[in-house]
Amino acid sequence: MRTVPPLIALLGAAALTLTACTGTGAGAGAGGDKIPVDGATFTMAIGTDPGTLNPMLTSVGIARNIDRFLYTRLVEVRSDGKIVSGLATAWTSDLTTATFTVNREATCQDGTPFTASQVAANISFLGDPANGSPLTGTDVQPGTTATGDDATGVVTVTSGMPDPFLLESVGSISLVCGSALEDPAVLAKGGGATGMYTMKDIAANAKYTLTLRKDFTWVPGDADPKLVGAPSTVVFSVLPNETTAANLLLAGQVNAAQILGPDAERLRASGLFHASVETATGQVYFNQAAGRIGKSEALRIALTHGLDLTELRTVTTGGTGVAPTGLIGQLPNPCRIDSVKGNVPDFDVKAANAGLDAEGWKTGSDGIREKEGKRLSLTVIYPNFVGDSFAASAELLQSMWKKVGVEAVVRGVDANGMNDALFTSGNWDVSMVPFGVGMPSQLVAYFSGPTPPEGANFASFDNAEYNAGVARASTKAGKAGCADWAAAEVPLITSASVVPFANSLMTTFGNKATFDYTESLVPSSIRMFE
Numbered sequence: 001m002r003t004v005p006p007l008i009a010l011l012g013a014a015a016l017t018l019t020a021c022t023g024t025g026a027g028a029g030a031g032g033d034k035i036p037v038d039g040a041t042f043t044m045a046i047g048t049d050p051g052t053l054n055p056m057l058t059s060v061g062i063a064r065n066i067d068r069f070l071y072t073r074l075v076e077v078r079s080d081g082k083i084v085s086g087l088a089t090a091w092t093s094d095l096t097t098a099t100f101t102v103n104r105e106a107t108c109q110d111g112t113p114f115t116a117s118q119v120a121a122n123i124s125f126l127g128d129p130a131n132g133s134p135l136t137g138t139d140v141q142p143g144t145t146a147t148g149d150d151a152t153g154v155v156t157v158t159s160g161m162p163d164p165f166l167l168e169s170v171g172s173i174s175l176v177c178g179s180a181l182e183d184p185a186v187l188a189k190g191g192g193a194t195g196m197y198t199m200k201d202i203a204a205n206a207k208y209t210l211t212l213r214k215d216f217t218w219v220p221g222d223a224d225p226k227l228v229g230a231p232s233t234v235v236f237s238v239l240p241n242e243t244t245a246a247n248l249l250l251a252g253q254v255n256a257a258q259i260l261g262p263d264a265e266r267l268r269a270s271g272l273f274h275a276s277v278e279t280a281t282g283q284v285y286f287n288q289a290a291g292r293i294g295k296s297e298a299l300r301i302a303l304t305h306g307l308d309l310t311e312l313r314t315v316t317t318g319g320t321g322v323a324p325t326g327l328i329g330q331l332p333n334p335c336r337i338d339s340v341k342g343n344v345p346d347f348d349v350k351a352a353n354a355g356l357d358a359e360g361w362k363t364g365s366d367g368i369r370e371k372e373g374k375r376l377s378l379t380v381i382y383p384n385f386v387g388d389s390f391a392a393s394a395e396l397l398q399s400m401w402k403k404v405g406v407e408a409v410v411r412g413v414d415a416n417g418m419n420d421a422l423f424t425s426g427n428w429d430v431s432m433v434p435f436g437v438g439m440p441s442q443l444v445a446y447f448s449g450p451t452p453p454e455g456a457n458f459a460s461f462d463n464a465e466y467n468a469g470v471a472r473a474s475t476k477a478g479k480a481g482c483a484d485w486a487a488a489e490v491p492l493i494t495s496a497s498v499v500p501f502a503n504s505l506m507t508t509f510g511n512k513a514t515f516d517y518t519e520s521l522v523p524s525s526i527r528m529f530e
Contacts, residue, residue: 036229040528042513043235044521045245045257048385048414049205050236054187055174056125059134060415061436064174065520066236069197069210070190071174074100074119074155075167076220077438079277079518081332083167084221087119087175087194088155093167095477098157100171102148103218108177109193111215116148116155118178123157123170125181134423134456137445138437139169162474164481165439168332172438196227196523197234210234219524229527231513240385246509255513255528256521261389262318264507273510275517280329282309282316282393282502285431289451289460293378293429300496302355304345306404307397309501316393317504324500327443327489329436330519335482339489345496352404361405369405377407378429381421384412394432422458431459438519440485444470447492465491 050063055071058064073086083091088100106114126135127144136142143160159166180192190199190208196219197210212232219225237254239245246263248254250270259267260281268274284307286294294300313321325338345351361369361376369376378401382394391412398408408430413421421428437443445456448467452458469488473481492498508517516525 034529036527037530038229038528039232040512041233041235042231042255042526042528043237043253045239045248045254046236047238047240047242047258049238050208051415052188053190053199054184055176056122056131056133056135056181056187057184059138060419061520062236062415066190066208066210067174068195068520069234069523070193070195070199071176072106072114072195072218073172073174073220074102075171076522077168077172077332077518078221079331079516081334083171086171086220087114087218088171091167091171095162095164095166095475096159098159098166098170100155100157102153102155104153106194106218107215108179109191109198109213110177110179112177112179114175114177114194115150116153117150118148118181119155119175120146120148120157121178121181122146122173122175123155126173127160135173137449137456138442139173144170163441164474164477165334165441168334168439169442196230200233205238207238208236210236220522223524227524229529230524231526231528234523234526249509249511252511254511256508256510256515258506258508260504260506264318264509267509268507273514274507275510275515276505276507277331277517278322278503279506280324280327280434280436280500280502281321281504281506282313282324282500283432283434284397284499284501285433285459286497287426287429287431287459288462288497289426292460293376294459296359297495298355299359301345302352302359303401303406304496304499305348305355306352306406307400307499307501308347309344309499310347312393312396312400313502315396316389316502318389321502321504324503326486327435327492327498327500328438328440329434330438332438332518334479335440335485337482337486339486340493340500343490343493344499344501345494349404356404356406363405367402367405368407375407376405377409379427380408380410380430380432381413381418381428382410382432383414383418385414390432397430397432423452423456426452436519440473440488447497459497461492461497463491463495463497 046062052058053063055067074088076084076086089103090101092099102116108114123146126133126140129136129142141160141163146157148155175194177192180186196216200211201209242261242263245257249257286300288294324340361371364370382390394410398410401408447461449455449457451460466488473484512529514527516522
């Protein structure tokens with residue numbers, strides 16, 4: 001069974017970035033000239049329980065954030081796109097091959113060496129579609145294999161197909177200890193750690209407690225190998241209510257929380273430390289599976305004409321949002337070319353009505369359109385655990401469509417509900433769940449190819465122009481293909497397969513702690529203060 005894709009990192013503790021507008025603000029509680037303290041506990045509020053922590057089988061943002069504390073990566077990608085060392089001390093890459101030299105000091109949580117052959121086994125596992133990982137086709141291309149030479153520490157990766165961002169994709173996966181790779185039950189609870197922390201205790205729907213590894217020395221980039229001021233204990237506390245999380249943060253009972261709603265303004269005003277990224281927040285997807293109303297391009301366009309996207313953006317982001325420029329939702333986002341401007345069907349009620357009329361949907365006695373005895377009724381899902389803004393925007397969409405004779409039945413879902421709707425039951429017509437990936441190549445599996453359960457193409461996309469654009473872009477390494485990637489996005493937008501309407505500033509606030517943030521909180525960057 002597929003798990004939720006790397007979407008809504010904003011649903012808790014991982015960020016989705018688009019324009020990589022990252023920054024850090026310091027104020028009360030930020031540390032300033034204070035001396036970092038060792039042995040402290042760092043508590044971070046998260047909006048919902050992460051479910052399984054198995055990094056091979058989850059893409060839920062909150063779970064991936066916790067996994068970043070538990071599992072090492074070969075390389076780290078900074079907010080400016082710069083690649084620095086992680087587990088690997090050296091690397092090379094092109095479209096189809098990459099090599100990594102593994103740090104000889106690395107160990108599993110049980111103290112045994114974490115070797116090149118174990119790293120290779122991780123990559124090969126994700127390269128095999130039979131293992132059912134949602135990362136196959138995004139982080140690791142299907143058919144990818146890897147070999148590891150424990151004598152030299154060199155891992156050689158052969159991509160199953162050309163991957164323009166092979167280094168960033170494969171280099172950023174969470175790596176588990178070889179003994180745990182074949183035991184999903186162990187990984188589901190955060191076992192087999194190779195990173196900076198190990199899992200100490202899990203109280204589902206309440207808190208997850210992690211402990212610092214004293215033997216962890218393979219710190220990313222130029223981070224302090226002595227980890228002065230790093231917390232000895234990390235607690236992820238499940239706090240669904242943003243106001244509660246904000247109050248605890250101000251009181252110093254929580255050290256970090258990602259706040260999206262109106263509470264963010266009072267936290268900024270308080271002078272708390274904060275790290276911010278611009279994120280993809282507002283996106284509408286239509287289910288194009290056979291028998292679904294969204295199968296019709298003309299109907300999708302007509303429905304989009306019925307939406308005032310500016311007003312939706314205002315509600316979704318609390319008036320602080322900006323119009324998106326592309327479909328990539330998190331760092332490193334190497335291609336920053338505007339594929340959105342002028343391509344989204346504009347707000348035009350007359351055009352909406354005309355389009356619906358042309359498709360044969362006539363207004364019924366209660367104002368809702370009908371066709372051949374069937375009401376024009378759409379099931380709209382939205383994430384219900386990220387403050388009130390998503391519910392408000394879903395209700396606004398509902399009222400907008402009612403004005404053109406469309407019944408929208410809105411349904412809030414949690415992470416498990418998203419997983420079921422998008423990747424199991426298919427019981428949805430419109431999704432307001434935003435996706436967040438860091439490279440255009442990672443969207444391909446979600447926007448083309450096999451549908452669940454065989455694949456990740458959750459909305460049954462079948463756009464020949466997109467596929468052709470991807471084929472062109474995939475022959476060019478790195479940023480050389482950016483113009484082609486941007487061109488590939490355009491037909492998805494003009495056909496209203498994807499309707500991007502809002503980016504917002506996602507801020508993680510800190511009290512008595514400072515930290516860096518890329519697509520999620522960077523464990524080695526946390527420093528604690530009194």
